[in-house]
Amino acid sequence: MKTMGLFGKKDKKSQKESKTTRWFRILLWRLFVRWKVRERIAIANKWAENNRGDTMLITVGCLLSSLILGAFLTLGKESDCSDNFLYDVEPVESIFQGMQQIQNAKAYQISQLQQMAQRGQLLKHELDSLVQLPDKSHEDSMQIIIKYKQLELIVNNLEKGQ
Numbered sequence: 001m002k003t004m005g006l007f008g009k010k011d012k013k014s015q016k017e018s019k020t021t022r023w024f025r026i027l028l029w030r031l032f033v034r035w036k037v038r039e040r041i042a043i044a045n046k047w048a049e050n051n052r053g054d055t056m057l058i059t060v061g062c063l064l065s066s067l068i069l070g071a072f073l074t075l076g077k078e079s080d081c082s083d084n085f086l087y088d089v090e091p092v093e094s095i096f097q098g099m100q101q102i103q104n105a106k107a108y109q110i111s112q113l114q115q116m117a118q119r120g121q122l123l124k125h126e127l128d129s130l131v132q133l134p135d136k137s138h139e140d141s142m143q144i145i146i147k148y149k150q151l152e153l154i155v156n157n158l159e160k161g162q
Contacts, residue, residue, distance in 0.1 A: 113161045120154040123147050 032038070048055040127147045130140055 109161070113158065116154055116158060116161075120151055120158065123151045123154065127151060 127144060130136075130144045130147065133140060136144075
């Protein structure tokens with residue numbers, strides 16, 4: 001994508017990228033034409049169609065020889081911890097344990113919030129029943145104040161938790 005600067009001038013970076021890309025394409029096309037890659041591929045495909053058995057033997061032979069060579073080179077080396085490609089990889093078990101702890105903490109927090117909400121509903125019903133009493137004693141008034149304060153704390157905590 002070409003970007004335009006002030007007054008319609010192209011950015012130098014985009015010009016450089018487009019020149020480099022264009023130069024690289026031209027170079028590859030020249031090599032492609034000079035080496036007659038298309039013609040060589042067509043000749044190789046025609047030979048492979050005419051000689052299916054030989055093509056299969058060549059393919060299987062190359063794969064088998066690379067397998068044997070790889071096994072020979074692997075067995076020829078001493079087993080060293082630094083040569084093990086998994087040696088530098090971090091163990092992921094601790095990451096999964098951390099994720100599990102986070103999930104457990106979330107589940108615990110959700111259960112605590114649900115219990116708090118249930119306790120708040122219970123306190124609200126008790127408070128409503130105490131308020132509706134026609135004759136209230138001093139003890140009933142104290143219970144109303146205590147339950148109201150508890151309900152207020154629960155509501156504040158639930159608002160913070162959500």
